[in-house]
Amino acid sequence: MSMFDDPYEQFLLDYLVTKLENGSNTRKALVLYKEQITKETKFKKRLTQAIKDIEVGKHKLEAILYKNKFLNAFQYSLVVNSTSSIEGLKLVLAFEKGNSNLFTKMINPIFVPLSIIISTFYGLILYLGILDKDLKYLKKLNPDVEQFLGIPGYFTYDVAYAGLGISIFITLCLLIGYLYAEKYKPAWLYKVFKTQAFSDGRFMFRILNGMLSAGISFHKVSLILSKDYFKVGLRPFFAHLSDLIQKNKKLFITFEQYNFPTIITAEIKLSELSQTSFPAVTKALYQTCDTMYEKNINYIVMQWRMFFWLVAMLIVVVIGSDTINLVISTFTFKTLYH
Structure with a gap:
C-alpha cells in the first residue's frame, strides 16, 4: 500500500x-x-x-x-x-501487504552515500569554475601566484567529470540493475544475493501454503502462478514446476536451477524422500525463509553501510578539505593584494 x-x-x-x-x-x-x-x-x-x-x-x-x-x-x-x-x-x-523488494533497505546504506558522492563531484565542477575566475584575477596582480596556492593535481575538469560520470553510472547500474533483476531475472540475484531468495521465499511459500491449504492441488497452483504471479521473473519457474509435477519428477531440481539457497533445496529434497505433504513442506519453508531473512538482512545492511559510507566520507573529506584550503588561500591572496 x-x-x-x-x-x-x-x-x-x-x-x-x-x-x-x-x-x-x-x-x-x-x-x-x-x-x-x-x-x-x-x-x-x-x-x-x-x-x-x-x-x-x-x-x-x-x-x-x-x-x-x-x-x-x-x-x-x-x-x-x-x-x-x-x-x-x-x-x-x-x-x-507483503513485499519482497529490498530497495527500501538499500536507500540509506547504498544510495544516500552514492548521492553524496555525486553531489561532491558536481560541487567540485562548480568550484572549478569559481577557481578559474579567481586565478585569472590573481594572475593579473601576480603572474606567479598559482604556484603558491597549492592547487591539488586532481583539481581538473577531466577528473571531476570522470568522477561524476563513474559515480552516476555505478548508481544507475545498482538501481536499475537491481529493480530489473528483482522483477524479471530473480535467478541472477539468487546466485550472488541469497538474502533476496529468502525475502522472496517468505512470500512465495506463504502463497503456496495458503492456496494448498484452501484445497487447490499443487499442480493447479503452479499453473495459476505461472500465469499470474506478481513477480514476472518467477512465472517460468512455476511453469517448470507444474511440468515436473505432471511428469511426477523431483521438484528440487527446479529450485536448484533457479539458484535457491542450499538450505531450501535440501529441505525440499528431504521432504520428497520422506513424502511429506505439500502444505507441511511449504509451511516449514516459509518459516525457514523468515528465520534466514531476519538473520541475514541486518548483517548485509551493516556491510553495505560500512562500505558505501566509508567511501563517501573519504571522498567528501579529501575533496572538501582541499576545497576549503583553496578557498582560504585565494581569499587570503585577494585580501593581501587588495
Whole structure:
C-alpha cells in the first residue's frame, strides 16, 4: 500500500471480508461503505458501478471486483480457485501487504552515500569554475601566484567529470540493475544475493501454503502462478514446476536451477524422500525463509553501510578539505593584494 492511495480503497477488502463473515448482504455492505465517502472520487465511482453490477446479478462477487479493478489478475485467480469467495479474499489480504523488494533497505546504506558522492563531484565542477575566475584575477596582480596556492593535481575538469560520470553510472547500474533483476531475472540475484531468495521465499511459500491449504492441488497452483504471479521473473519457474509435477519428477531440481539457497533445496529434497505433504513442506519453508531473512538482512545492511559510507566520507573529506584550503588561500591572496 502507498501512503498516497485512497484510504477507503485500501480497506475495502478488509471491510468486505468482515461483513461477509458476519453474514451481511454484499450489496448492502457496499452501499453502507459508499455512504461513508463524502467526496466524488474515482474510487467512489468504481464502487457505485460495482454495486450496480451486483444488482444485475449476472456475475459472481470476485468477477465484479476484478472488472472494477478492486482485484488484479493474480488476486482474482486466488479468489476464483479458492473454496469460497471469503477464503479467497482472505488469501488476498494475507499476501497483498507483503513485499519482497529490498530497495527500501538499500536507500540509506547504498544510495544516500552514492548521492553524496555525486553531489561532491558536481560541487567540485562548480568550484572549478569559481577557481578559474579567481586565478585569472590573481594572475593579473601576480603572474606567479598559482604556484603558491597549492592547487591539488586532481583539481581538473577531466577528473571531476570522470568522477561524476563513474559515480552516476555505478548508481544507475545498482538501481536499475537491481529493480530489473528483482522483477524479471530473480535467478541472477539468487546466485550472488541469497538474502533476496529468502525475502522472496517468505512470500512465495506463504502463497503456496495458503492456496494448498484452501484445497487447490499443487499442480493447479503452479499453473495459476505461472500465469499470474506478481513477480514476472518467477512465472517460468512455476511453469517448470507444474511440468515436473505432471511428469511426477523431483521438484528440487527446479529450485536448484533457479539458484535457491542450499538450505531450501535440501529441505525440499528431504521432504520428497520422506513424502511429506505439500502444505507441511511449504509451511516449514516459509518459516525457514523468515528465520534466514531476519538473520541475514541486518548483517548485509551493516556491510553495505560500512562500505558505501566509508567511501563517501573519504571522498567528501579529501575533496572538501582541499576545497576549503583553496578557498582560504585565494581569499587570503585577494585580501593581501587588495
